[in-house]
Amino acid sequence: MAKINLLPWRQEYRAQKQKEFQQIIVIVILVVVGAVFGWVKTVDKQILDQKSRNQVLTTRIKKLDIQVREIKELKKRRQELIDRMRVIQELQGNRPLAVRYFDELVQATPEGLWLNSIERKGNKLSLSGVAESNNRVSSFMRNLDQSDWYEYPALAGVTASPRFGEQASAFQLTVNVTGRKQDDDQDAVKK
Structure with missing residues (x-):
């Protein structure tokens, strides 16, 4: 019987498959690393965008807080002015009453x-x-x-x-x- 050695052919075939497998793994690893890198960059960009939006909101909130404080101060001053006006009107309205009271007291007093x-x-x-x-x-x-x-x-x-x-x-x-x-x-x- 003739001796046929199939072992080197199998070894070559295995070596070729092993090489293809390693190439596929390297390609998959590169694709995964690229995808992870892209995902991380996308998330970082979204975080930066959200931080910039938050910063804009924070500055607008500070401006609104200042306006709210000013409005409260104006309302307080307005109420103080209204109270002062009411007191002045009451004093002006009640000023002749003292004279009226004394006049009526004199008229009610008998000899x-x-x-x-x-x-x-x-x-x-x-x-x-x-x-x-x-x-x-x-x-x-x-x-x-x-x-x-x-x-x-x-x-x-x-x-x-x-x-x-x-x-x-x-x-x-x-x-x-x-x-x-x-x-x-x-x-x-x-x-």
Whole structure:
């Protein structure tokens, strides 16, 4: 039988396949490295783009924060001005009322009654004085109750005051200060 040696042919075939396999692996590795490199570059570019967008947003937010602070400051100043204007209007509107209150108090005071002190706390007016008799105090309280500018007179105390006369009385009373009473205005409109 003839001797045929197939081993070198197989070895050559294997060596060729091994070489092709190594070439394919190198090509695959190069393609994978290229793809990974491209992917990393794409992600880095997206990150840089997002950072630049974030930076733009941050600067715009800072500008808006400054504008918001300015708006808040302007609103605060506006409210302060409105409050000042309201106080000034109230003072201007209430300025003639003090004269009205005193005028009405003088008209309500009967003869034989003297006021020693007048003190106002809020809408309460505290009066103290001396009257020739208790009837004068009663008359004073009725006059205050009928007044357009006072209401609810309340007697706090009456004491005898002999140094002003036999029937003289020192008194203290409180009365509420109001604006012009609504009932009288409505009656005047109806007539």
